[in-house]
Amino acid sequence: MKKVLLACIVPFLIIVAAQAQSEVEKKVKQKIWGQAPAEFNATQVPEKWKNESAVLLAYHREYICDFATKVGIGAQRYYVETLNIHFRIKLQDKAAVGDFSDISFDNKSITTNLFGRASSYRILGIKVIKPDGSQKEVDLKDAVKADAGSGDDLKIPIPNLAEGDIIDYFIALKTEGLAMPDFGDEDLMEAKYPVVKQTITFMVPHQMELYSTSYNGAPGFKKVVKDNDVIYTLQDEMREKAPQILWDYPYRSAPHIRYRVRKEDMKPDVTKTAKEYLNYFSTYPTDIGVIVDYMDVNFKKEKDVKKLIEEFFYLVRNPIYKEALFEIKQGEPLNSNNPPDKFFFLVDHFCKKYKIPHTVLLAPARSYGPFEELVSLGSCDFVVRIDTDPVMYIARPTPFRLPDEIPYSLEGTDAFSVYSSKGNTIRVSKDDQNATLTNITAALDASDNTKLQIKRNVSAKGYSKTYHQYLVVTDFDYLKEYDQPKYQVERSRLLHGLIKEYNEEKTKFGQRVTQDYTARDTRMKEELEEEMEIKVSDYKNLTVKSSGMWHANPSVEYTDEFTAENLTKRAGPNIIVELGRLIEKQTQIKDDQKNRTRNIYQDFARSFDHTIAFTIPAGYTVEGLENFNKKTESAAGGFVSTATSDGKTVTIKIRKHYAENYYAAADWPKLNAFLQAAVDLYSAKLLLKKA
Incomplete structure (x- = not known):
């Protein structure tokens, strides 16, 4: 009998829940679409933006916080937060239609409390307005599972879109909690498309306050008190789209606002929050037993601090110990997550255990600016x-990071320690520390002088090596690098199982190594064709001489060979070679x-050196060496190339370097000058003249 009752009740609950969802959605849509500000009725774009791909006619972001009381065993006061984000955008060309042919979003969800009233929800609504004024709401039942790794739950197709259509859509969220909201964020005024009018509104109880700062010409908030609420409103009109420029950090250069919502009498102080975070290190319990076991077996008598730190870092970067310490699975080590903040607690406890002097720092990212301008620690x-002496730095391990390598995003920033906010400037690397060196030998194919036979030796270090490492090192190569007796210490049942798993993973990747190396060759071939704008055939003999993941050999280095099919062309009896x-x-x-x-704002200073040795075929002389002699240098950097010939070989030596990671706008012409010299050399040609 109980089973029958349950079978009857469950469908009833599902029906009631569906009805509750429908009512909530109707109310939300009526508020957002039915009571929208006047600008959400706009259908025409300003004349000056007629040729833009799309124009954001209206944007409204509305945050509302209020109190409510729940009656249970006793009355309990809690906070209700609502966030509505509303867009109205006109599509003016095929590119925009393609961009909005589907929209990805988190799966809408509504939960109801015992009274049947929505207590939290996430709702999305989309409608399309045609040029004739007709409207159609998009049915979310057509949503499909989003692509793997997209970060979204669902993807909703927008059918029958055409140029001239308007998409009007919103996202509405509501939640509740016992703690007073306390959060900060940054909002850019510029977007991918021009914006006719945008409004940001905060409505909070009088016990709370919005602290905000405007940067680079952004407008500020206006404050109005209404009964027991305070309303902050920012309006911005006729905002041009974000410029498409190189080497830009928008939160350093573009109009934007930074704000924090919190208790009325608590002005934001990020340094105070940073100090609270750093104080956790003195009390946070952390077990370093597996690390101590490893050190006891392999380095019990070691006293050299540098050696101890290096061995600790390599151990924690090891896929076996990443799983032991952070539960990060060993499969696909080059695509695994980086260790969480727990890593830094391990470093702290390790240093204390082995009496290594150290300081834990919290550093802000260059792209967001110094501590005094931050509203949260999200970018730190x-x-x-x-x-x-000299100091070493230990940063969060990535697969190829070395001890004493710092993320370039933190270079030059003033970090904060529990002892001081001054004197903790993170060092900045020089261009030669992030160097790429390429040696090339080239010769006409003996059987077909329309083809060029090329051999390369490439090495890279510092921040420049990461790109190359992910090109040439496979998961199997990476696991083999850790196939060393010292990492096979089985002092616990946990390590016994994880070492067994490591060996199984290595065997699995070893069985498919031919397949992975073939895929790597294809990747390299495609990369060469893209970067040199050539047709590559017969790519072969890729040999990785160093992975660049140990301090003994910190540079990645590899050699390869290939045939370029379209770098030469006939000019009567002569041959033109596009060596540039x-x-x-x-x-x-x-x-x-x-x-x-x-x-x-560049990521880091860097340099590129090329040496090209081209064999002059018998029966030909060379003309056009002057095309490869260029020199443009300044304090910003430079491009220098020289070409010489001994009658048998043409040797071209090229150096390009960016001296700094930051330049004032006034220095832009200096960069332009040597960048143009490099572009000119890329197009340079050599003439082989028939003797």
Whole structure:
């Protein structure tokens, strides 16, 4: 009998829940679509934006916080937060239609409390307005599972879109909690498309306050008190789209606001929050038993601090110990997650255990600016400074990071320690520390002089090596690098199982190594064709001489060979050889970017050196060496190339370098000058003249 009752009740609950969802959705849609500000009725774009791909006619972001009381065993006060984000965008060309042909979003969900009233929800609504004024709401039942790794739950197709259509859509969220909201964020005024009018509104109880700062010409909030609520409103009109420029950090250069919502009498102080975070290190319990076991077996008598730190870092970067310490699975080690903040607690406890002087630092990312401008710690990361002479830095391990390598996003920033907010500037690397060196030998194919036979030796270090490492090192190669007796310490049942798993993973990747190496060759071939704008055939003999993942050999280095089919062409009895393309495509500044008012933020200083040795075929002489002699240098960097010939070989030596990771806008012409010299050399040709 009980089973029958349950079978009857469950469908009833599902029906009631569906009805509750429908009522909530209707109310939300009526509020957002039915009571929208006047700008959400707009259908025409300003004349000056008629040729833009799309125009955001209206945007409204509304945050509302209020109190409510729940009656249970006793009355309990809690906070209800609502966030509505509303867009109205007109599509003006096929590219925009393609961009909005589907929209990805988190799966809408509504939960109801005992009274049948929505207590939390996430709702999305989409409608399309045609040029004749007709409207149609998109049925969310057509949603499909989003692509793997997209970060979204569902993807909703928008059918029958056409140029001239308007998409009006919103996302509504509601939640509740016992703690007073306390959060900060940043909002850019510029977007991918121009914005006719955008409004940001915060409505909070009088016990709370919005603290905000406007940067780079962004407008500010206006404050109005209404009964027991305070309303903050920011309005911005006729905002041009974000410029498409090189080397830009929008949160350093673009109009934007930074704000924090919190208790009325608590002005934001990020340094105070940072100190609270750092104080956790003195009390947070962390078990380093498996690390101590490893050190006892392999380095019990070691006293050299540098050696101890290096061995600790390599151990924690090891896939076996990443799983033991952080539960990060060993499969696909090059695509695994980086260790969480627990890593820094391990560093701290390890240093204390082995009496290594150190300081835990919290550093802000260059892209967001110094601590005093931050509204949250979301852009920050920990770094541990080993206080030796010279100092070493320990950063969060990535698959190829070495001890004493710092994320370039933190270079030059003033970090915070529990002891001081001053004197903790993170060092900045030089261009030669992030160098790429390429040696190329090239010769005409003996059987077909329309083809060029090329051999390369490439090495890279510092921040420049990561790109190459992910090109040439496979998961199997990576696991083999850790196939060392010292990492096979089985001092616990846990390690016994994980070492067994490591060996199984290595065997699995070893069985498919031919397949993976073939895929790697294909990847390299496609990369060469893209970067040199050539047709590659017979790519072969890729040999990785160093993975660059140990301090004994910190550079990645590899050799390969291939045939380029379209770098030569006949000119009567003579042959033109486009040797310049062997330095790969160069950064070209478009005409509309040659005048710049925003400062230049590059990831890091770096240098590129090429040596090209071209064998002159018998019966030919060389003309056009002057095309390869260029020199443009300044304090910003430079491009220098020289070409010589001894009658048998043409030797071209090329160096390009960016001296800094930051330049003032006034230095832009200096960069332009040597960037153009590099573009010119990429197009340079050599003439082989029949003797």
